[in-house]
Amino acid sequence: MKKSTLKLLDKMQKVDRRIIYIIVAFSIIIPLLIPFNSKTYVTEPTSNIYQKVDSFAGDDTKAVLMSFTHNASTMPELFPMEVALLRHCFERDIKVLTICWLPAAAPLVDYAINQAKEGYDVQSGVDYCNFGYKPYALRLPIMLGMGDDIAKAVETDSQGRKIENLEIMNNIKNYDDMNIIVDFAGNSSAIQWIMYARAKFGANIAAGITAVMVADNYPYLQTGQLLGMFRGLKGAAEYEKLVDVFAAYESDKFPNGRPFSKEIINDTWVPITRDKVTYEVDGKMIETDADLQYKFKKARIGMNAQSVAHVMIIVFIILGNIGFFLTKKKKKKIV
Amino acid sequence: MFETISNFVAAFLTLCIFSFLYKDNPFYKFAEALLVGVSMGYAIPLLFENVFMPYVYTPIFLDHKFIIIIPALIGSLYIFRFTKNLSWLARYPITFSMGIVGMGIPMSLHSSVLVQMRSAMLPLASINITLIFIGTVTILLYFFFSKAHKGIYGKVTNVGIWFMMIGFGASFGYTVMARISLLIGRIQFLLGDWLGLIK
Incomplete structure (x- = not known):
């Protein structure tokens, strides 16, 4: 492995926790400001x-x-x-x-x-x-x-x-x-x-x-x-x-x-970016007259941010582990 | 107008608490102390209005149910916890509290032990029930400390450890989800109610 890659991994091991906080904060703020449609599976x-x-x-x-x-x-x-x-x-x-x-x-x-x-x-x-x-x-x-x-x-x-x-x-x-x-x-x-x-x-x-x-x-x-x-x-x-x-x-x-x-619940999706309650059935959009108010879709918008934050955390865990094992391997070689 | 001011106060205090993420500071300490004070200030009159008035004052002084004086006096013995010589008097109301705990034991045994045991003794007809059976048996064996965890027995108890690790992992995953949800709630407040960026 290249020296520069090892250096980068070593640096990532010592990254300031406040940088991670900022990244997690942005991974939540952005999906809340720019909501996207995601499918909610009902259990x-x-x-x-x-x-x-x-x-x-x-x-x-x-x-x-x-x-x-x-x-x-x-x-x-x-x-x-x-x-x-x-x-x-x-x-x-x-x-x-x-x-x-x-x-x-x-x-x-x-x-x-x-x-x-x-x-x-x-x-x-x-x-x-x-x-x-x-x-x-x-x-x-x-x-x-x-x-x-x-x-x-x-x-x-x-x-x-x-x-x-x-x-x-x-x-x-x-x-x-x-x-x-x-x-x-x-x-x-x-x-x-x-x-x-x-x-x-x-x-x-x-x-x-x-x-x-x-x-x-x-x-x-x-x-x-x-x-x-x-x-x-x-x-x-x-x-x-x-x-x-x-x-x-x-x-x-x-x-x-x-x-x-x-x-019906498995086949129907309600896009949360719309202002009216709209059903997506078999790829077709059926818009109704009912308002889809923010307070009635707050959890679904929150779950978008939750998903992005979870992906970020998983990425951090994977990177942290790769860095940990590679630096451990490198130290063993030196000894 | 009132809503705008209250949102500003709430936003300021939220940011004070978030400032701890950078490092401990006077703003964080101020918000923390304020929370404790406000909570107590809010709870005391509410408890007086909802507990003392309907359950002590009204029955004794208005309805003349003088029998209430006895439990009221026993309850007030808790105050002696703050004195060195008479703190033993507080043990009497505690005794009654312990009696109530005892009352719950049969029903607790039913819901937390008997029903749980019954559902762990089902025929092994599906993968889920088989996994529950293996997990229950191996974890119970792990907590049987009268035999050394060596040889085949040790390998079986190792399976129990794996099951527990998966359980802890699930708990931790849910904990992360909960903490992120709390952060989402606060950011929704800051961006929506306070700054009006989310509609």
Whole structure:
């Protein structure tokens, strides 16, 4: 090997970490500023949640409970999935209840609801209800209490209204009616729902978690104790696509969204660079009148940047290893 | 107007935190201290409003449920953690907390042990289940330390190490993904909400 190549590899071994930071930063900034269309593959853990939630469409006797167990530090990953799920519920006329367990989560719930409900004719206490902040120390009695009577366990919503008097609670009494609980967290708090709400009352549990926690939660998914799982930003991007392709779909045949189909989701792509929801089916572009707002494609644009950053990191790892082994070989020769 | 000002403050504090990537500096320290202070300042009145008022004050003073005085007094014994002579009093509320932990043991055993065992005992009908079976057995053998990891037994436990390494690799890969996602979130805020370059 040439001396100059070895010198270069040697230099790369000693490269300042700040240069790597700058390169990684640019690999994220550029795809965010100049978004490109990439295909989002929907995986089973995400589509399982979608199908379960969608099965409640227009059903007055079922509701989805969203449990927020995180603060702003994990917002980039969890917030897009929360907005996507809320949008799905508002789009398909599904009752949705929210509860949070950390003081800093309280404004995040309001923020998510306000972002998702824009443009939808939904009312607090009728179509959705925010139970508000409940102290983490009371999580266990509330979890167990909701198995018997939600109105007794939670008592009041975030605005101080008695839950039993709210219209949304008609036909909703306990976990039998609130048949899916999605816990959003940067830790393994979904396991508590599995332990108490699932093991004792048979409720369906799903988890929206940060990518760090995915490996820890996989055993519960594999054993079927978790119905589905949003896995970090990728899970949010998948759900955004599912909502665009099915829940937000409008045609003469399906005026309020169409039912889930594996064939359709595999064959349909939604280009994110367009302002209108456009479906690419068999190479043909079908543009609809619906706006594809930035807040509803945030995770998919983020995943573009994620992909570029991952490629950069892989390249750095490969180069670092080549440099390491070649310099090691060279040192051995000298000895 | 309010949104513009709050975005400027948030952007300034984000950049203060990012400045640590260059080296430790007073801006980073200021933002870090501010975060701790604001979090505590925000949490204390919220806890007072959502815990003390509905679960202590209202039941005792307005609903006259005087039985609440007993758990309230037991809970307040935590304060004695800060005194040298009476810190032992804090052990009483801890005892009740430990009792609640005990309550979760049967359900935890069910979801984290029994159901997991059941799904590891399926017929080896697919590659996935076969891999899970080999991984479970070899890793369990690796953690059996009463026999030296030598000979054929050592080779079997080595397979367990490989399975664990793959598991750690998957965890690390997901960790990298999570950290990049956080950076993406902040850059989306800086470029979009603050500078208005993303619409």
